[in-house]
Amino acid sequence: MPELPEATTIARDVAALAGGRRVVRAAAFDESVSNVAPGEFARRLEGETLRGTGRRGKAILLDFGSVVGIVHLVISGRVLRLEGWREPDRIHSAVLEFEGGAVLAFTRLWLGYFELYPPGEVENHRLISRLGPDPFSEEFSxxxxxxxxxxxxxxxxxxxxxxxxxxxxxxxxxxxxxxxxxxxxxxxxxxxxxxxxxxxxxxxxxxxxxxxxxxxxxxxxxxxxxxxxxxxxxxxxxxxxxxxxxxxxxxxxxxxxxxxxxxxxxxxxxxxx
CATH class of the missing domain: 1.10.8.50 (Helicase, Ruva Protein; domain 3)
Structure with a gap:
């Protein structure tokens, strides 16, 4: 399972590849991928700009302004840059295309997820709400x-x-x-x-x-x-x-x-x- 260093690395990679770019196409394979249905997943992300990325514990946070993506890779999940758009499938659980042609696949989210939350409700997420202090925070002494x-x-x-x-x-x-x-x-x-x-x-x-x-x-x-x-x-x-x-x-x-x-x-x- 990706731990803090791996989640940090991936969050930074996503920012490098797609930060400041608008989502032109988004798709999820089925209802198991997210807390919203595939149609709603696309509707809430398309047209939004990736404003920043971060991490809470082992979860990756994607800030799209009006909505925050919470990605938990668990054991097998990965985030990969693709050469071009492809429809999601059982392996490529969710796919985002950004203006300029950058395409990111969130793969093998069989135990993980790509959930969408309003910015003000991220702290209430079932995983994030139970987390202790970050090792690099002042609280962790x-x-x-x-x-x-x-x-x-x-x-x-x-x-x-x-x-x-x-x-x-x-x-x-x-x-x-x-x-x-x-x-x-x-x-x-x-x-x-x-x-x-x-x-x-x-x-x-x-x-x-x-x-x-x-x-x-x-x-x-x-x-x-x-x-x-x-x-x-x-x-x-x-x-x-x-x-x-x-x-x-x-x-x-x-x-x-x-x-x-x-x-x-x-x-x-x-x-x-």
Missing amino acids: AAYLAEAFGGRRASVKGLLLDQSLVAGLGNIYVDEVLFAAGVHPMRRAGTLSAGEIERIHAATRRILRRATELRGTTFDSYHDAFGERGRFQEELKVFARAGLACPECGSEVVKMRVAGRGTHVCPRCQPLN
Whole structure:
């Protein structure tokens, strides 16, 4: 699933390709793609200008002035530039053509969506309304994490994956953050010291910023809107490296399940006890 760096990259790509341009044609494949019927989807977007793009958590926001598109790619979805117009189908879930000829396809939205909301109602969206602070916001501080973790018996990994606690983190980056902080994913959040929490906070921002600079992490389905792979997978320390040597100490990276997710850890750099 695209996480914060990938969603940021795609939002910026869409702005680069279509920002300031008017929608001349829009179509959705069927009723499963959006919260409005295909005919209404086209009616509300055609003639509108893409004024800007953004991100909330893992969702991409497209500002068309009178309406905001909320795109959630979930696991398989992608946004791709096409050479020309094509009618939407089961793969190309929604297609937008902009003046000047730019065509964007929102593909494989089988679990995701491209929903339309009035600007004043975006914060009431069922996903966005439940999100915690963005990792780059002022609200997301070491003090905030200390309060959120205080007295909690849940694993620190499970809490960092909770979008209501912090928005945009997913499995890849939580593993990398905890490795960088030297904290075992199974640690009960309430047992973390102030120093450990500060390291988690700093690593979260540092790793997400670096992953965004490298345009995300590609293993399988993720590509940016230009069809290019991300490059942060080249800098991963533990994620997807089970059985390989830890780049810091040489110990074998181990894979286990924590909070219901495949989890990668260096037992020496991230001791549980």
